[in-house]
Amino acid sequence: MKDSDLVFKALADPGRRKLLDVLNAGDGLTLSDLRAHLDMTRQGVTQHLAVLEAAGLVATLRRGRHKLHFLNPVPLQEIYDRWIARFERSRVRALRDLKQRLEGARNA
């Protein structure tokens, strides 16, 4: 499987996306830290982390007895460079701004 296939596959699961959100908010979390933030079994978190690590989206660092997990955004940047930046970034941005304005107006 290509690297980008692994990334897209890893991102296809809402639980794994939530995990990335949690990692993004606080750097260097242990498995127990992650469990405290997520409604998932220890085994579930471990399995999701393995998929995210294989895709390169999670990097780990050993600090003493602890294994810390970090969000590694580089594969996302590669997808951004390949799939977004190249295609009319300014129009994409204009559409996003329009969407935000319209949704903001609706929620006001």
Place this chain on the structure above:
Amino acid sequence: MPKSTFVYVVYIASTPEKVWSGLLDGEFTRQYWEHENVSDWKAGSKWEHRKGSESGEASILGEVVEARKPSRLVLTWAAPHEAKLRHRHSKVTFEIEAVADMTRLTVTHDELEANSDMERKITSGWPRVLSSLKTLLETGKPLKTWAGR
């Protein structure tokens, strides 16, 4: 003051020697980073991350803590106006390892002041720099990463 740590990993279809010089050769860094990294890269020496040419102003500066070509480089990292404030300096560790026919580059940026300007800059900067370095080494062409920003 709370400190934060960020870890970035990129796999590059290249050799550790090329990745090493890709980080340190000013001619090369200018192509994908828009800055030249300037130093003699010996432990204890100063280093500077200069905008544009040799004579350009430093946007980042610090000291070389450790240099073990081509596998490990440790730098201190500071904005020029914080050069004298040692407690504001952060630390960047580059680890370069051959993995099968690829090279894994791990950048650990730690001792960063949490929620500082520098933290905001490096978290948006490193992914772009590393993706661009990978593209330049693999294809011979840099990404226009900073265009239109």
